[in-house]
Amino acid sequence: MLTVDNYLDNHYIHRSNWLRAAVLGANDGILSISSMAVGVAAATDTREPIVLATLAGLVAGALSMAAGEYVSVSSQTDTERADIQREEREIAEMPEEELRILAAIYEQRGLKKETALQVATELMEVDPLGAHIRDELGINEISKANPLQAALASGASFSVGGILPMLVTLFAPVSGMEYYLYACSILFLTLLGIMSARTGGSHMGKAIARITIWGTLAMGLTALVGHLFGVNV
Secondary structure (H helix, E strand, O other): OOOOHOOOOOEEEEHHHHHHHHHHHHHHHHHHHHHHHHHOOOOOEEEEEEEHHHHHHHHHHHHHHHHHHHHHHHHHHHHHHHHHHHHHHHHHHHHHHHHHHHHHHHHOOOOOOOHHHHHHEEEEHHHHHHHHHHOOOOOOOOOOOOOHHHHHHHHHHHHHHHHHHHHHHHHHHOOHHHHHHHHHHHHHHHHHHHHHHHHOOOOOOHHHHHHEEEHHHHHHHHHHHHHOOOOOO
C-alpha cells in the first residue's frame, strides 16, 4: 500500500542534505589531494615527499571538512531554533495576527481569501507552530539541518575521495607522476559526477563537464606552482 511517506521518499529532494555533503566531501578529497600531489610531484623526482604530502593532506583535510561542516550546519541549526522559539512566542502572544499572516501566505499561493482563511484556521487548531514553521519559516524535515550527519558524511567522503589519488602516488611511476595523477583524478571525478547525477536525478553531462573543467584548472595551476618553485628534495 502506497502511503504519503513512501510517496515522498521517492523524490530526489529527500537525498539533498546527505548527498550535498557526500559529493562535496568526495570531490574535495579527490581534487585537494590530487592537486597537492601534482604540485609536489612537479617539484621533486622522489616518491617519499609526494606520499608524505598526500597522507598529511588526507588526514588534515578529512578532519577540517568534518569540523567545518559541523560548525557551519550547527550555525544554521541555531538560527532555525531561534526562529522557531520566536514564532512560538508570537503565536502565544498574538494568535489572531499569526492567523492572518498564515492566511495571507496561502492566499499568495493561489487560494481564494475565504479558503485561505479556512485552511489557516484549521491548521492553527491542529498544529499552529508546525504550520508556521513549515509555511512561514520554510523549515521542514527535508531542509532541516543535521550537523552530525553532515560532518560524518563530509569527513568520510573526503577520506574515500582522497585515498584514490593517494593510491596513485603509491603505485604509479615517479617519472611523469603528475600526468598519471591528472588522468586518474579526472577519471575519479567523472565517475563521481556520474554517481551523483544518477543519485540526485540531475543532468549527467553537466555534472561531468563541471567536474572536468574545475579539476583541470585546479591541478594545472598547482602543477604550475610546483614547476615554478620546484626543488629537488
